[in-house]
Amino acid sequence: MDLGLNGKRAVVTGGSRGIGLGIARAFAREGADVLITARTQSAVARAAEEIASEFGVAARGIASDVATAEGCAAIVAAAAEMGGADIFVSNAGTGSNETVMDAPDEKWLEFWNLHVMAAVRLSRGLAPQMEARGGGAMLMNASICAVQPLWYEPIYNTTKAALMMFSKCLSTEMIGRNIRVNTVNPGLVRTPDWENTARELRGEKWEDYLQEVADEHAPIRRFASVEELADFCVFLCSARASYLVGSAVHVDGGMLRTV
Incomplete structure (x- = not known):
């Protein structure tokens, strides 16, 4: 199946390892150029070099902390230097471990900036580039925990639920610009x-x-393997999923216990 991604440009945060790297590789396999970001320069540069070498696409790695406004601005600028983004995958994130009674305000704000404000700032910054190129797609990588929380990570659960709601709100605003916004909720x-x-x-x-x-x-x-999830994410961002707008898709092996 031709996903119609050859020559597109995809921005993937948290792209030097794990799910983010898998998604970036899957885009590159389909012929898309990729801009990947992570906080460690050596790791993100190495990942970009390997993607470019293996798939023959343009791949750039930029070290940036997406939990900061400055880090997000650097990514938006880098995407513009490559000619503008067609696709944005908000993937950067990490799990937490705390109780509500013990977690300090600072930890709540740290995760809010990483999971929510990064998506807000980058969506806002990349949308004009996508619109100028005729439209595009944004995908927020939330979690099954956004709808079925685990007891030991209330901050993660809460911020991922907020990310899912942000995606839904953004989808209504962006579709008029021919930009589709959706959420993926992975399980294990x-x-x-x-x-x-x-x-x-x-x-x-x-x-x-x-x-x-x-x-x-x-x-x-x-x-799930990283590749299983990555392939599905790339499909959601492709023209083959062109009628999918404002959806939250669970990729969880049946983990969700409700309808």
């Missing part, structure tokens, strides 16, 4: 972070831990 995805956590908790039996988590939460009884 086998990322380096999950694997590192499992090793810390179980040592050599870390694979057993991941299986226990999958058995507990996902009726499919396994984690």
Whole structure:
């Protein structure tokens, strides 16, 4: 299936590893040029070089902290230097671990800036570029926890739910500019972070831990691969999903327990 992405330009935050890197690679495989961002210059530069070498597209890595207004402005400027963005995937984020009673205000604000304000600032900054190029697509990577929270990460749950609502509001505003906005809510995805956590908790039996988590939460009884999720995200941003507007799509192996 031709997704119609050859020659498009995609901006992916949190793109040096894990889900973000997988999404950037999937775009490049379809012929799209990519701008990936992360906080560590060496990691994001290496990832961009590998993408360009493997897929023969233009790939640029920029070190930037999307939790800051300055970091977002740098990304918008870099996209403009490449000729403008057609696609934006707001992927940068991380999990939390706290209780509401113990978490300080500073932690709430840190996650708000990372998960919500980064999406706000980058959407606002990249939209004019997309409109000038005839339209585009934005995808917010939220989480199954936005609708089915886990007890030990209330800040993550709350900010991801806010991201999903922001996406819905933005979709109504952007469709008049021929820019589609949607949300993806992944369940269990086998990322380096999950694997590192499992090793810390179980040592050599870390694979057993991941299986226990999958058995507990996902009726499919396994984690998704990064590639499985990435391929779906790229499809959502393609012309093949042109009637999808303002949707929140769960990619969770049956983890969501409600309709």
